[in-house]
Amino acid sequence: MQRPTGIGTRLALIVLGAVFLALASPALIAFGQETTIKTVGPVVSLSCNPCHASIADNKIPGIKFSHASHILYECSGCHTKFPHQPEGTTIPNMKDCWNCHGLRHGPQGVLASGDCGVKCHLTTAKRRPKSHVPDWKNKPHVQPGVKELQTTCMRCHDRAWCDDCHLKDRIYWIPQQPYVYDPGYGCMACHGGYLPRLSGPVSGIDASAHRDTRCIDCHPDFKYTDAKDATPLWRVNAGQACQACHLTKKQTPAKLASVKAFEGSIHAKRLAEKNYKSATCASCHGGHNIERLSTPAAKRRIRLAGVQMCSDCHAGAVASYNDYWHGAAYKAGALDAPACWECHDGAHGTLPVKDPKSTASPERLGKTCGASGCHEGSDPDFAANGSSLIHRGVKIKTDNPLRKLLGAVLGFQ
Numbered sequence: 001m002q003r004p005t006g007i008g009t010r011l012a013l014i015v016l017g018a019v020f021l022a023l024a025s026p027a028l029i030a031f032g033q034e035t036t037i038k039t040v041g042p043v044v045s046l047s048c049n050p051c052h053a054s055i056a057d058n059k060i061p062g063i064k065f066s067h068a069s070h071i072l073y074e075c076s077g078c079h080t081k082f083p084h085q086p087e088g089t090t091i092p093n094m095k096d097c098w099n100c101h102g103l104r105h106g107p108q109g110v111l112a113s114g115d116c117g118v119k120c121h122l123t124t125a126k127r128r129p130k131s132h133v134p135d136w137k138n139k140p141h142v143q144p145g146v147k148e149l150q151t152t153c154m155r156c157h158d159r160a161w162c163d164d165c166h167l168k169d170r171i172y173w174i175p176q177q178p179y180v181y182d183p184g185y186g187c188m189a190c191h192g193g194y195l196p197r198l199s200g201p202v203s204g205i206d207a208s209a210h211r212d213t214r215c216i217d218c219h220p221d222f223k224y225t226d227a228k229d230a231t232p233l234w235r236v237n238a239g240q241a242c243q244a245c246h247l248t249k250k251q252t253p254a255k256l257a258s259v260k261a262f263e264g265s266i267h268a269k270r271l272a273e274k275n276y277k278s279a280t281c282a283s284c285h286g287g288h289n290i291e292r293l294s295t296p297a298a299k300r301r302i303r304l305a306g307v308q309m310c311s312d313c314h315a316g317a318v319a320s321y322n323d324y325w326h327g328a329a330y331k332a333g334a335l336d337a338p339a340c341w342e343c344h345d346g347a348h349g350t351l352p353v354k355d356p357k358s359t360a361s362p363e364r365l366g367k368t369c370g371a372s373g374c375h376e377g378s379d380p381d382f383a384a385n386g387s388s389l390i391h392r393g394v395k396i397k398t399d400n401p402l403r404k405l406l407g408a409v410l411g412f413q
């Protein structure tokens with residue numbers, strides 16, 4: 001919503017602003033210099049307080065809304081963009097109220113009541129939007145239903161309500177998107193770092209590969225009641241929501257094949273058995289800071305990220321991967337030393353090493369070692385002898401008394 005600011009009010013605004021600034025920091029204002037209200041910047045109380053410090057006391061005539069009952073929240077919770085613009089001052093749109101009202105998630109369930117009828121719009125007629133033309137049921141709602149399900153309809157309706165009527169009329173409509181309202185950047189009203197008891201500011205998405213991905217694309221389900229679990233379900237859901245995009249035909253065939261291999265992996269198998277200690281996509285990739293792999297530097301970083309990716313769950317294997325030729329060199333940043341997944345079935349297809357299909361199994365290790373650029377021409381014997389060095393090198397060394405003695409005398413490990 002936009003309110004035109006008349007010349008008079010704009011002047012008053014400028015004068016008020018100037019007076020404030022002059023009072024607050026006279027040194028800043030040289031005689032005759034014009035001062036205007038900034039039109040950019042974060043919409044936080046710090047930038048509004050100079051002029052609107054007593055906002056909680058204001059009563060807004062005509063609507064049942066008070067700043068006082070919302071003072072816990074940052075101004076950006078409703079004033080989603082900087083209100084003072086050259087063409088006028090904007091006030092929140094009703095849409096912005098749904099950033100919180102009706103949003104059900106987290107241990108606390110519904111964050112703020114979504115029932116607009118309780119205090120304000122007492123009759124359904126008053127709640128009925130203008131878009132709902134007469135005979136809206138028969139046809140006109142169909143197009144917007146597909147297009148605006150998540151951006152509009154789910155503010156006031158829920159799935160059960162739509163389904164009820166459809167089933168009665170034998171319309172079996174299954175939309176491609178889940179029936180949830182997307183408050184867009186409104187999530188940041190609370191997760192932007194202003195509320196001190198929240199887990200911490202959500203950041204990094206704007207600079208990541210997912211800057212155009214919506215919060216609800218990765219956080220489709222908030223109805224969790226397992227907040228105390230070591231791995232709460234919301235985390236698993238977020239960690240696996242990636243597949244909705246990365247397993248579609250929009251991906252290049254090579255990327256699609258690579259990610260699809262995850263479905264056959266031991267990690268996916270354990271997840272399917274509800275072992276949530278296993279790896280989701282996010283266990284390896286993280287959530288908000290995922291880089292685009294479009295530059296050689298980014299490719300190098302992910303190649304060398306094995307320690308970071310695997311050590312939460314395979315600390316032992318990461319520590320024991322430290323022989324001179326492979327592990328030690330890899331950890332020191334050598335690009336020609338193998339990353340974990342070059343022996344273990346590629347980035348996504350991880351199998352148990354006992355599985356004969358595993359590229360690290362005794363059956364296949366010879367071929368794996370013989371990959372071009374590695375130990376070309378190696379045979380199963382080479383692999384059988386050499387493999388003991390990969391993860392068991394230290395143990396072999398420390399178990400050998402002669403070696404231990406020599407090490408102590410000559411000072412090597």
Ligand code: HEC
Pocket residue numbers: 003005009010012013016017018020037042043044047048049050051052075079082083084089090091
């Ligand atoms: C330098 C002083 C100053 C600062 C800083 C300032 N404002 Fe204002 N604001 C004013 C004045 C003066 C008015 C009244 C004139 C008017 O109605 O345009 C006003 C009016 C408004 C209005 C009402 C517009 C209307 O039509 O009713 C809103 C909303 C508003 N400010 C929000 C904000 C927010 C949010 C911030 C912080 C991001 C902010 N302002 C920062 C001086 C300021």
Ligand code: HEC
Pocket residue numbers: 044045048049052055058059060063065067070073074075076077078079091092
């Ligand atoms: C929960 C939503 C919400 C939050 C949070 C919020 N506002 Fe508002 N604000 C509104 C709405 C809605 C209006 C418009 C009311 C109307 O139609 O006049 C408004 C109007 C205003 C106005 C003009 C009317 C008045 O009372 O003077 C100012 C100034 C203002 N807001 C400043 C702020 C500042 C500063 C903050 C942060 C400390 C803030 N608002 C936080 C929803 C909010």
Ligand code: HEC
Pocket residue numbers: 064065066069070073077078092093094096097098099100101111112113119189190
């Ligand atoms: C940042 C989150 C947030 C936003 C955005 C928000 N609210 Fe609220 N609102 C709350 C919370 C939390 C409560 C208190 C819990 C409850 O009553 O369910 C509340 C309470 C209320 C109440 C009942 C308390 C009272 O003052 O009578 C009304 C009415 C209300 N909000 C209206 C609005 C309107 C209108 C908007 C949009 C301009 C809005 N709210 C936007 C979080 C929000």
Ligand code: HEC
Pocket residue numbers: 124125127128129132135136137141142144145148149152153154155156157
């Ligand atoms: C601001 C709240 C609001 C929004 C947003 C909204 N509706 Fe409604 N809708 C209502 C209300 C209120 C009714 C009347 C319900 C009643 O009478 O019980 C209604 C009724 C309906 C009906 C029943 C037929 C009729 O004419 O009463 C359909 C179908 C419907 N809405 C579809 C949609 C679709 C599709 C969207 C998204 C494009 C949507 N609505 C968005 C509030 C809303």
Ligand code: HEC
Pocket residue numbers: 137138139141142143145146149153154157158161162163165166169171172173
């Ligand atoms: C009052 C009953 C009623 C309600 C409530 C209702 N619908 Fe419908 N809907 C219908 C009827 C009847 C049709 C068939 C209309 C036609 O195709 O001419 C339909 C068809 C649709 C279609 C097209 C289905 C297809 O197979 O192509 C969509 C999309 C749709 N509705 C969305 C919604 C959404 C979203 C809601 C909830 C916000 C909703 N509807 C609520 C009665 C309803």
Ligand code: HEC
Pocket residue numbers: 099100103105106107111183184186187188189190191197198199200215216219227234
């Ligand atoms: C009104 C404030 C508010 C809004 C708006 C809000 N959240 Fe939350 N969110 C919370 C609170 C409070 C928790 C409880 C966890 C805590 O205290 O850290 C939480 C928890 C979460 C968690 C779990 C974090 C954890 O460590 O348990 C996720 C994920 C989350 N929110 C995502 C979202 C998304 C996505 C949106 C927008 C669709 C959103 N939130 C909107 C207040 C809010």
Ligand code: HEC
Pocket residue numbers: 185187188191199200201202205210213214215216217218219235238239282283286287288
């Ligand atoms: C690309 C997918 C993706 C997007 C987009 C995304 N998240 Fe997340 N988010 C995750 C994953 C995955 C986790 C769990 C991180 C982990 O397990 O290390 C998470 C964790 C969180 C948490 C818990 C605290 C934390 O940082 O660990 C909050 C709160 C949260 N997200 C809110 C949001 C909000 C708000 C948005 C939109 C601005 C958003 N997320 C967008 C995937 C995403």
Ligand code: HEC
Pocket residue numbers: 209210213214217218238239240241242243244245246255281282285286287290291292293294
């Ligand atoms: C809404 C769709 C969507 C969701 C959900 C999503 N992504 Fe993405 N992802 C993308 C898009 C678009 C890109 C940009 C690169 C591209 O064009 O493929 C991308 C890029 C990436 C990249 C960089 C790949 C490259 O080749 O540059 C990785 C890795 C990635 N995503 C992993 C994840 C993970 C892990 C999750 C879940 C936590 C996730 N994505 C969720 C759409 C999505």
Ligand code: HEC
Pocket residue numbers: 242243246254255258259262267279280281282283284285293299302303309341347348350
């Ligand atoms: C066990 C750790 C792990 C898991 C689990 C994992 N990834 Fe990856 N992913 C990687 C590694 C390592 C790379 C980099 C491979 C390379 O560059 O050689 C990668 C690369 C990618 C890429 C870039 C394209 C490509 O394949 O090179 C995308 C996209 C991606 N992963 C998405 C996902 C998604 C979606 C999931 C969940 C279905 C997932 N990843 C699960 C480790 C993992």
Ligand code: HEC
Pocket residue numbers: 306307310314316317318321326338339340341342343344353360361365387388390391392
């Ligand atoms: C040069 C090939 C190679 C590389 C690189 C490699 N491994 Fe292994 N890995 C093996 C072989 C062979 C085995 C079979 C057991 C053995 O011989 O020690 C194995 C066994 C394992 C096992 C199962 C046994 C156990 O200790 O739990 C895990 C888990 C494992 N590796 C993880 C990793 C991780 C994590 C990395 C990267 C830090 C890595 N591997 C790097 C070849 C490799």
Ligand code: HEC
Pocket residue numbers: 266267270275277278279280283284306309310311312313314340341344350351352353354
């Ligand atoms: C969030 C935890 C987690 C992360 C992160 C993770 N894994 Fe796993 N991994 C598991 C679990 C759980 C199993 C299944 C163990 C079992 O058999 O029950 C497993 C199994 C394996 C196995 C088979 C072990 C065997 O017994 O033969 C290999 C190899 C492996 N992972 C490699 C990796 C590599 C390489 C990475 C990093 C790129 C990685 N994992 C990241 C949890 C994880």
